[in-house]
Amino acid sequence: MTDLQWARISQDLFNVAIFSYLAAMVGYFAYLAFQRDLLWKLARAAAGLGLAANLVSILTRGLAAHRVPWGNMYEYSALLACLVVGGYLIVVEGIYKVRSLGGFVMAFAILTMAIASQFFYVTPGPLVPALNSYWIKIHVQAAIWGSSLFALGGIVTILYLIQDRRERKQVDALRSQEPPPIMGASLNLDAPHDLVDDAGAPMSAATTGRKRLPSAATLDTLAYRLIAFAFPIWTFAVIAGAIWAQEAWSRYWGWDPKETWSFITWVIFAGYLHARATAGWRGRKSAWIALVGFVSLLITYYAVNLWIVGLHSYKGF
Amino acid sequence: MPPSAAGFSLTQSVALVWRTLRSMRTALILLLLLALAAVTGSLIPQWPNSPERVLQYQAGHGLWGAFLQRAGAFDVFGSWWFVLITVLLFVSLVACLVPRTRATWRAVRQRPIQAREIDAFRHYRTIAVAAGPPEAVEASRRVLVRHLYRVARAEGTGDPTALAAEKGAAREVGSLLFHWAFILLLFGVIFGKGTGFSGYAVVTEGHTWVDARANYDGQIRTGRFFGGDFTGVGIHLRSFESDFRDTGQPMDFVSHVDLLDPQGNLIRSQDIRVNHPAKIDGLNIYQTAFGWAGVLEVRDGDQVLTRQDLVLSREPAPTGVPAFAMPWHGVLKVTSVRPQMAIEVELYPDSRALAQQLQTQQPVPMLVAYDPVISYKVWRGRLTDPSPTSLDTTFMKKTAEGVVGGGLTADLRTGKQLDPGRAAGGLTMSFPDLRHYSVLQVTRDRGVPIVLAAAILILLGLLPALYTSRRKVWVRAEAHGEGSVLQVGGFALQRKPQFEAEFDKLVEAIERAIDDGGSTTRVSDGSDREKVGSR
Numbered sequence: 072m073t074d075l076q077w078a079r080i081s082q083d084l085f086n087v088a089i090f091s092y093l094a095a096m097v098g099y100f101a102y103l104a105f106q107r108d109l110l111w112k113l114a115r116a117a118a119g120l121g122l123a124a125n126l127v128s129i130l131t132r133g134l135a136a137h138r139v140p141w142g143n144m145y146e147y148s149a150l151l152a153c154l155v156v157g158g159y160l161i162v163v164e165g166i167y168k169v170r171s172l173g174g175f176v177m178a179f180a181i182l183t184m185a186i187a188s189q190f191f192y193v194t195p196g197p198l199v200p201a202l203n204s205y206w207i208k209i210h211v212q213a214a215i216w217g218s219s220l221f222a223l224g225g226i227v228t229i230l231y232l233i234q235d236r237r238e239r240k241q242v243d244a245l246r247s248q249e250p251p252p253i254m255g256a257s258l259n260l261d262a263p264h265d266l267v268d269d270a271g272a273p274m275s276a277a278t279t280g281r282k283r284l285p286s287a288a289t290l291d292t293l294a295y296r297l298i299a300f301a302f303p304i305w306t307f308a309v310i311a312g313a314i315w316a317q318e319a320w321s322r323y324w325g326w327d328p329k330e331t332w333s334f335i336t337w338v339i340f341a342g343y344l345h346a347r348a349t350a351g352w353r354g355r356k357s358a359w360i361a362l363v364g365f366v367s368l369l370i371t372y373y374a375v376n377l378w379i380v381g382l383h384s385y386k387g388f
Numbered sequence: 389m390p391p392s393a394a395g396f397s398l399t400q401s402v403a404l405v406w407r408t409l410r411s412m413r414t415a416l417i418l419l420l421l422l423a424l425a426a427v428t429g430s431l432i433p434q435w436p437n438s439p440e441r442v443l444q445y446q447a448g449h450g451l452w453g454a455f456l457q458r459a460g461a462f463d464v465f466g467s468w469w470f471v472l473i474t475v476l477l478f479v480s481l482v483a484c485l486v487p488r489t490r491a492t493w494r495a496v497r498q499r500p501i502q503a504r505e506i507d508a509f510r511h512y513r514t515i516a517v518a519a520g521p522p523e524a525v526e527a528s529r530r531v532l533v534r535h536l537y538r539v540a541r542a543e544g545t546g547d548p549t550a551l552a553a554e555k556g557a558a559r560e561v562g563s564l565l566f567h568w569a570f571i572l573l574l575f576g577v578i579f580g581k582g583t584g585f586s587g588y589a590v591v592t593e594g595h596t597w598v599d600a601r602a603n604y605d606g607q608i609r610t611g612r613f614f615g616g617d618f619t620g621v622g623i624h625l626r627s628f629e630s631d632f633r634d635t636g637q638p639m640d641f642v643s644h645v646d647l648l649d650p651q652g653n654l655i656r657s658q659d660i661r662v663n664h665p666a667k668i669d670g671l672n673i674y675q676t677a678f679g680w681a682g683v684l685e686v687r688d689g690d691q692v693l694t695r696q697d698l699v700l701s702r703e704p705a706p707t708g709v710p711a712f713a714m715p716w717h718g719v720l721k722v723t724s725v726r727p728q729m730a731i732e733v734e735l736y737p738d739s740r741a742l743a744q745q746l747q748t749q750q751p752v753p754m755l756v757a758y759d760p761v762i763s764y765k766v767w768r769g770r771l772t773d774p775s776p777t778s779l780d781t782t783f784m785k786k787t788a789e790g791v792v793g794g795g796l797t798a799d800l801r802t803g804k805q806l807d808p809g810r811a812a813g814g815l816t817m818s819f820p821d822l823r824h825y826s827v828l829q830v831t832r833d834r835g836v837p838i839v840l841a842a843a844i845l846i847l848l849g850l851l852p853a854l855y856t857s858r859r860k861v862w863v864r865a866e867a868h869g870e871g872s873v874l875q876v877g878g879f880a881l882q883r884k885p886q887f888e889a890e891f892d893k894l895v896e897a898i899e900r901a902i903d904d905g906g907s908t909t910r911v912s913d914g915s916d917r918e919k920v921g922s923r
């Protein structure tokens with residue numbers, strides 16, 4: 072097959088992936104609304120199909136370009152979406168058995184891919200010399216894995232804040248009821264769930280049954296796990312990037328906008344990890360820090376390439 | 389220490405500052421401040437990265453620009469406040485690391501502490517076994533050691549058949565390693581940048597460049613503690629190759645060089661290309677840019693006035709025009725004639741591309757040398773500008789202009805190109821050859837290995853700090869009829885839900901190990917006690 076044909080196949084599959092994710096998103100949200108297992112199964116099947124199409128699209132793009140398929144923003148975005156969905160299906164649904172977050176994850180993947188095909192599409196071709204290095208493969212892989220896990224963590228954090236608000240409202244409503252509920256039942260009301268943290272959260276689908284979204288404590292722990300998983304990968308990505316910069320640009324660090332923003336993201340998530348270990352910052356406060364980290368991640372990923380010039384904003388688009 | 393009546397004494401204030409710096413909250417706030425400072429650095433153009441954009445920004449922002457200038461916002465990462473935040477962060481880091489390290493050191497050496505009431509722990513089981521208390525406890529000890537616990541037996545008369553065990557010290561040790569490694573990182577950065585330098589070498593094909601201060605192109609950037617020691621190493625550029633895509637995007641550029649020792653002996657030959665610097669004598673030599681040098685010879689009759697490989701620079705391209713569509717500029721100065729002479733030169737390396745450009749009125753990149761053409765202007769008068777690259781024509785008059793092709797000669801009086809082979813009298817300029825020059829960045833940073841080592845330690849420390857968990861287990865055996873009853877209690881400091889299964893497995897393993905000696909009966913299956921609200 073010719074390069075052109077591979078490129079066509081890659082592009083078609085890219086579109087298949089977007090539409091599958093779209094279907095999956097609808098299915099997941101419908102599942103949230105109606106709690107029918109069938110909806111969840113359909114949504115998961117659509118997500119799986121999209122993931123397969125996404126993956127094959129990335130592989131065929133590599134075949135068309137005769138190199139590893141992560142050399143420009145379009146390709147990073149496809150890979151990011153693929154890893155976010157894959158990470159969700161394996162970690163969140165597979166290991167933690169939380170099913171109700173799918174719609175949000177699909178929305179993120181769709182947005183990433185749509186922006187990529189709208190603004191970043193380039194025909195596959197060889198890389199500019201600075202990108203043609205052994206370290207780029209490592210650096211970009213680590214950066215994308217780290218980003219996808221941070222992104223999942225960010226999505227879960229947003230849901231945590233929503234759920235937390237709702238739970239607090241319920242507690243307030245219960246409190247204002249006269250007469251107060253039986254002591255035994257109200258035992259937990261005064262204990263802010265951020266203190267329950269690691270301790271109590273039963274990570275099972277059972278908790279999702281009635282409440283649709285998992286409990287705030289579950290979401291909080293899940294977000295922490297995802298971010299703690301992502302943090303060393305991101306650290307490694309920054310280090311690999313520095314090694315690459317030392318080889319390509321003669322300095323391991325130069326406060327180039329992309330470097331600066333990956334540093335900012337790193338520092339914010341380091342702050343998040345500290346906040347979780349600091350009395351008085353647990354729960355909502357640290358969640359807000361994680362949210363700021365998520366925004367910083369998006370800026371690192373998009374804004375730097377689109378609006379801020381630097382060595383990293385290759386004219387790959 | 390007696391509290392002084394009149395407010396804070398000096399020692400008290402120091403102690404207060406120290407206590408504040410030691411708190412995690414301070415570290416957290418400093419980290420967030422650092423992030424905030426870095427944000428400013430990415431939103432406002434930075435002098436070290438893009439001086440032109442700083443000037444542009446200042447021009448457009450009047451008073452605000454002046455304020456930012458005063459505040460150091462155009463060089464955030466070198467500004468006093470960025471340095472202050474960093475210094476405070478590191479002081480805070482040391483302030484909290486020292487006591488933490490001491491505590492960890494003690495904790496690691498200390499034997500695990502016995503528990504008084506095992507049944508008070510969150511995880512608790514009792515099992516009846518056939519073995520006597522000493523044997524049962526010994527078997528438990530072996531199982532715990534096999535599960536990587538540190539185990540201490542109770543001593544003294546009171547409780548000879550109890551033990552305490554814990555594991556997960558790697559968490560704290562890893563965290564300490566991770567934090568200390570930042571100190572090493574900072575040292576590596578300061579040492580490397582402080583004693584290092586960075587500058588540019590411009591070498592034309594066939595020439596040799598020697599590492600000495602005077603030979604650098606323009607300013608070199610030196611660290612604060614730079615000793616002025618240059619190596620005298622030579623770089624001889626044998627040839628240079630560039631490779632482009634059809635779109636004009638550069639694909640690869642390579643300098644084929646011989647590296648020479650200060651005596652001029654060949655050390656080795658090497659290719660320098662993007663991502664593949666040469667390393668010699670502590671120097672790193674990087675391929676950064678390239679261009680054209682016209683070999684130009686000016687004669688007066690038979691007398692050669694000057695022969696140079698004139699390094700030409702490319703005009704910056706306006707937006708939308710490919711960089712390589714622009715001509716290359718230079719000026720050749722001849723001081724040995726009266727009146728003095730300057731020849732302004734404009735090179736079009738590819739005459740095919742030039743023809744196409746003229747025909748279509750569209751910019752066409754000139755990527756290779758193909759029938760190169762030079763257009764020139766001759767100025768006579770007084771040369772006032774000593775710089776080899778710029779020309780001040782205030783006291784000069786243009787006397788001729790024309791074009792000359794590669795391999796040909798032009799008459800500088802008339803501006804006419806001479807037919808090949810024709811001997812010429814008077815002032816002439818010939819253009820026998822066009823060569824590449826290569827721009828190499830030469831840097832020295834002795835801190836790189838230290839920084840790399842610190843980075844590796846950071847990662848190595850981070851993994852156990854985030855992913856290992858501390859657990860404590862206690863066992864006590866009491867004689868019960870023929871055998872004994874074993875109490876096992878457990879407590880997890882991290883990943884508590886996972887410990888439930890771990891604890892079950894541990895108890896089973898203990899049971900099985902004791903079982904090897906006799907039969908066991910389970911007395912109580914003591915389901916885990918939930919202690920609501922406890923941590």
Ligand code: HEM
Binds near residue numbers: 344409411478485567
């Ligand atoms: C006053 C200074 C500092 C104190 C008191 C401090 C204290 C701590 C403590 C106690 C932990 C363990 C948290 C846990 O068990 O979950 C921790 C973790 C961490 N620290 Fe610091 N730290 C300080 C400075 C820094 C600095 C300057 C950085 C980075 C530049 C940093 C990065 C981290 C990171 C990424 C973690 C996460 C790893 C972990 O959770 O163990 N810390 N810090």
